Amino acid sequence: MHCEHVKNWADEYLRGTLPDELEMELKDHLVDCPSCTRYITELEPLLRLMAGLEEEPLPEGFEDRLHKRLMAADRKKPAAAYKNKWIRWSAGLAAAFALAFSIYIVQPWTGFGSRNESSMPEAGDLARDSREYSISSMEPEGSQRNNTAAEEEPELKMSENSTDALDEYDALHKEFLEAKLPSAIYLYVPGNGRTGDMIIEIAEEYDMKVLNRDKNEIALQITDPDQIDNLLEKLAELGRVKTDDNASQDNTITIHVMEE
Amino acid sequence: MSGETQLLEQAKAGNLQAFEELISTYEKKIYNYCLRMTNSREDAEDLTQEVFVRVYKSIKTFKGSSQLATWIYRIAHNVCIDKYRKSKASVVSISQLKNQEDEREIELPSRSPSPEDHVIRSEQQKLLLQCINRLKPEYRSVIILRDIQHYSYEEISDILNVPLGTVKSHINRARAALREAVRQFL
Known part of the structure; x- marks a missing residue:
């Protein structure tokens, strides 16, 4: 020995x-x-x-506090689902208004008579007619492939007061926009090697657009707040990660590869 | 399919209860790792929760190419390093640790024999933890994983994603510095 x-x-x-x-x-x-x-x-x-250093027990109430944080993380999670919901909802709303408007325009020419005031719809009739349609039935063509995921999500039905759904959309959209994305990530690796290529692979895996690539800097476009968590976890497998305290102003993140 | 594997599959499918059961095995160990890295119970709890929130958010991407424990520990290590960077804690190099004047808040225990051995030992351990806390994070982490939590060199190499030789080198240098630091009060 x-x-x-x-x-x-x-x-x-x-x-x-x-x-x-x-x-x-x-x-x-x-x-x-x-x-x-x-x-x-x-x-x-x-x-x-x-x-002799004994293992200390978990602090009292630790698991309850962790559970609350995990629940909060769960609620924030479905940015992708939110995006799908927002797309479906807004498409449905647009279609509902388009239908209502076309009915208003077309009806005088449909042969139900000349412009007879008695056949003109009342303003309230139009509002009532639009409320009879649920959002799901107003989905435009091409969204059928989302039906499986849509079945798992609660359906947004137009309420009597249509501003309720709009308020919900506004709250979700505001949360999405206000998610604080760091402007830069510093990745410390033992040797640069293929790190840049591996970062590009990660970006492609999570549908992040590569805006720019210099020698040791890669700029990515972030469209979903969840992407940043996935990115950080993957980068942690490559080396030591540090995020910038400054928030990104334009949903882009620059990864700086630093050799340790 | 083992219990952990089954829980992992359920957790990946979004089952929060399964996830909480899965991580219950690791909570205390990770908490103690964070505690020894920060020497602060408050910071340790905050960091430990941060670790498991991050694990929860990315559990779907865990491919099983490494052990679950290794993966969780690596996240814990990175979270602690990030915390250290943000706080810009005062740390000293190993050579400085050897030469530095005593700045400890707690008085050094007397060298004369005392019947209250457990009190002395507790004081010595507090001083030891302060010394460990003043090591650079990369030396601190290997000392904690090896000499306090008793992981193998190979496991530490996987957790920290550094070569085996680096792990052994860091441990030897960290021990040398700590030996000098604790010599005065042991």
């Missing part, structure tokens, strides 16, 4: 967890090596002290 091995196994030797064969080899080495013997002697008090 070399002196270097003694250093590597010293802590396990002192804890008594070294396999028997290795322990014998180490002891044999110590007999003829005063330097390693001194090392073990000096290390023992330190390791004994560290071994």
Whole structure:
């Protein structure tokens, strides 16, 4: 056994967890090596002290507080679902208004008579007619492929007071826009190597548009707040990550690759 | 399918209860890792919760190429490093730690024998934790993972994503510095 091995196994030797064969080899080495013997002697008090550090229990109420944070994270999660919901909702609303308007325009020419005031719809009739349609039935063509996901989400029906749904949309949209995205991420890696290529692969995996790529800088377009969490986790697998405290003004993030 | 694997699949499908059960095995260990990294119970709880929120948000992307524990620990390490960077905590290099004047708040225990050994030991451990807290984060983390939480060199290498040789080198240097620092009060 070399002196270097003694250093590597010293802590396990002192804890008594070294396999028997290795322990014998180490002891044999110590007999003829005063330097390693001194090392073990000096290390023992330190390791004994560290071994005495007991594992502390979780603080009281920790799991309740964590549960609340996870629930909050759950509520914030579906930005993608929100986006789909917003697209469906706004498309439905636009279609409803378009239909109502076309009925108003076309009806005088449909053969139900000349412009007879008695056949003109009342303003209230139009409002009532539009409310009879639920949003889901107003989905434009091409959205059928989202039906599976849509079935899992609560349907937004037009309420008697149509501003309720609009208020909900406004609140969601405001939350989306106000999500604080950092303007820059600093990624510290041992050697640059293929890091840039790997970042591009991550961006493509999460549908982030690559705006620019210089030697050690990559600029990405973020359209979904959840993308930043996924990006951070993936970057953490490549190296040490630090985010800038400044918020992004235009939903773009620049990743700076730094060699450690 | 093992219990953990089953819980993992359920958690990935969005089952919060399954996720909470899955992480319950790791909560105390991660809390203690954060505690030893920050030497602050308040910071440790905050960071531990941050770790598991991040794990929850990205559990769907966990492909299983590494152990779940390794992945969670790596997130914990990065969260602690980020915290350290933001706080710009005063840290010293190893050579400075050897030469630095004593700035501890707690008085050094007397060298004369005392019947209250557990009090002395507790004081020594407080001083030790202060010394550990003054190491650079990369040395602090390996000391905690190896000498306090007893992970293998290979596991530490996976967690920190650094070569095995680097792990061993950092541990030896950190121990050397701590040995000098604690010599005065042991």
